[in-house]
Amino acid sequence: MSVGGATMDERVPRDFETLRATILDRRASLPKRIAQIAAYALDNPDDIAFGTAASIAASAGVQPSTLIRFAQQLGFDGFTSLQQVFRERLRERNSSYDERLAALRAKAEEGRGHRAIFDGFVAAASTSLGDISRSLNDAHFEEAVALLAKAETIYVLAKRRSYPVASYIAYALGKLKIRNQLVESAAGLNAEMIGFATPRDAVIAISFSPYAPATIEETRSIAEQGVPIVAITDSSFSPLAQFAKVWFEVAEADFGGFRSISATMALAMALTVAVGEKRREAGRRRKG
Amino acid sequence: MSVGGATMDERVPRDFETLRATILDRRASLPKRIAQIAAYALDNPDDIAFGTAASIAASAGVQPSTLIRFAQQLGFDGFTSLQQVFRERLRERNSSYDERLAALRAKAEEGRGHRAIFDGFVAAASTSLGDISRSLNDAHFEEAVALLAKAETIYVLAKRRSYPVASYIAYALGKLKIRNQLVESAAGLNAEMIGFATPRDAVIAISFSPYAPATIEETRSIAEQGVPIVAITDSSFSPLAQFAKVWFEVAEADFGGFRSISATMALAMALTVAVGEKRREAGRRRKG
DNA sequence: GTCAATATGAAATATTAATTCCAATCTACA
DNA sequence: TGTAGATTGGAATTAATATTTCATATTGAC
The missing domain is CATH 3.40.50.10490 (Glucose-6-phosphate isomerase like protein; domain 1)
Structure with missing residues (x-):
């Protein structure tokens, strides 16, 4: 069987970043409702990870069937396997805020390169927020x-x-x-x-x-x-x-x-x- | 009706930290299999958040019904509502893992008064900074x-x-x-x-x-x-x-x-x- | 050792959620 | 403007999952 002209053996995105890239790549050619759920998915990934097909569809303003069609167009065999990708993404985030901030600061200090500049500003902003919230x-x-x-x-x-x-x-x-x-x-x-x-x-x-x-x-x-x-x-x-x-x-x-x-x-x-x-x-x- | 001697109107833990404290508090008095699933839950909270009753029970080496009894002993009306607490934790930690920030948010929600508004904006800013530093x-x-x-x-x-x-x-x-x-x-x-x-x-x-x-x-x-x-x-x-x-x-x-x-x-x-x-x-x- | 109370396992059932199907509606093109 | 093909909504169906039930086992008190 083929779906939308694409054979089933095509590469199915297994990680969130690939999935995201795939969606963005195709967004221009997606039908209206599918595009709607696509946008919702990228803007509210947590909701996809935790919700049910019905609840997500309702939040995005589409029918559950549309959500499943969306998953199938991407090569998944249903909503459930699409959802796995969104769940996996959440599991991977494990470091604490403080650890991240410390890491940022370290990177910003040691590292050259422009990413370090960005990290430096994020760290400065976080520090300032912490200070003011204590001192106000x-x-x-x-x-x-x-x-x-x-x-x-x-x-x-x-x-x-x-x-x-x-x-x-x-x-x-x-x-x-x-x-x-x-x-x-x-x-x-x-x-x-x-x-x-x-x-x-x-x-x-x-x-x-x-x-x-x-x-x-x-x-x-x-x-x-x-x-x-x-x-x-x-x-x-x-x-x-x-x-x-x-x-x-x-x-x-x-x-x-x-x-x-x-x-x-x-x-x-x-x-x-x-x-x-x-x-x-x-x-x-x-x-x- | 009462379950395990505990009346139903007792406080049901709504957030993960309270739940965790409750479990640790009672662990000595829990029957063997319930204790087993309790330990598993605290050691593998992510699995509880995403798994099904059957899959979690299998991983923990107990029957699904035991998992449900565990939830009920804690005052939840079933596995599903216990799972909500584990999911909420992941959601929270995802946007910001930091305890100070969680506290801020709690204050901003519960508390009226204008200080709560300030706390809310500081929390929003911190969350946004965390997000961008991950996603850039x-x-x-x-x-x-x-x-x-x-x-x-x-x-x-x-x-x-x-x-x-x-x-x-x-x-x-x-x-x-x-x-x-x-x-x-x-x-x-x-x-x-x-x-x-x-x-x-x-x-x-x-x-x-x-x-x-x-x-x-x-x-x-x-x-x-x-x-x-x-x-x-x-x-x-x-x-x-x-x-x-x-x-x-x-x-x-x-x-x-x-x-x-x-x-x-x-x-x-x-x-x-x-x-x-x-x-x-x-x-x-x-x-x- | 026996009895009662409690705990456990496994299967049956009820519930909820995902998926499919089909009719209705759009859209692009002749 | 008519028509084929694509898209969509909504209900029907199927699959999955949680929960209940009940028989059996275990524990602890006497």
Whole structure:
């Protein structure tokens, strides 16, 4: 018997990587539903490993029979043998997170080559996340959230290396429908923009050593207008700290002279979402 | 009804660690065959997760019914629900094996309050970093670095959620004195900007589901000009993949509907610095 | 050593899940 | 627009797997 023109003695992928490559190779020529389950399989390999044909099919939005056809097109004789590959993949992962991290660090130090650079950044990011999760002060966090949640407009202030964080905050606040203003300097109108801020607003200012003079200057100026400031910075001696109502000290590990920004990002996301949450709570309370 | 003197309303272990403790606690009082399967279970947890009652019983040298009695003595209503605990463990450990991380996640789930949000984002970031460090393909990485290193100008293309990553890449490339152009649309001149790119340049395009149509369109257009593209995206079926010479699939964990971008950031930083490194090497070779 | 209680093995049964089949629906091409 | 071939959905069928049952064996108390 032949399936889809392919004889049964063709090579059946035995390991996950081969299987993955095979799927990607054929994806253009797959029919719609088969492609749908193919995409689901590669995006949710764990679900394939643990689920039943029926449950997987339902999650992927197809019929169980489609799942079996998919397996057969790949040369397996049914869903069950396809599933074996996904299970095998899970069994092979056995090293602990700490061991992996240690290995990464070792590789990054000893090893040349570009993979080592990647490993170095992953290790730096992991370290920074570990540090911040230990050191973050709950009370400060609550205070910052409270302060930002009651602001009419949240101004977000950052330059250079911190700017990506600021742009992410602005994006996330926007998605949460919280009024905000990213202070960036394309037209040199920052001073005017800042001039609009009132004590009923609030500021998130982010700056790391060497502190961008413009950020400091703008923060000072907005502080003098009585606008409360939440600062994210990297030292208690940071010039931002003196202007801020609440400030966070984030120690980012570096690799090859480039500092991670993962911890800052995580803090920024958490602040943003927590502010959204707090506003929802407040909204409910007013209505109820 | 009571089983082995234990009432049914007693606490059934839901996670592997509790289960393990329970087994060790009772092992002295277990009958011979039950003890045998108990020992087997703790020694070969992966087999329990994936096997069938019959296959596990055979490996452990007992009858299937013994396996079920074992499960029932622990308070489960059958082998199937006992197996869930072993599967859950594998799933957890797969995304992150680390106990600290597991603890974080537990806190983030159980606990309300804003600290839980922060813990959730840290956990999501750590998970994503673990995933990418396992899944990144060295050859792809080298290829991307080579491709970008020989570009005259590197165009960086991203919108919305991916924009912070792009802005970071642009900043870092600038610090490394590598000519680059961030394609952003303040003045709606993206098409013109893209028009300047030639096959001697290169592009880093970043987009995640739901893919910003503008990013896709611009990527297509620049690909048609013969400019080689390195894509960072989240699924093998991403529309970006078809235009790219090299592409990376980054699976970011999410928390509360907001996806992490830590893994993407780490990859972006590594790519950038590796390109800088490669250029330095090439420069030395030309001089020496 | 005998009895009662408990534990075990093996087969029967019930349950669940995989697979197949067929009719309905699309799609490509004339 | 009509038609053959491919694709799909959904129910029917078959296979597998978990669970129950019951007869037998083992253990421990008296």
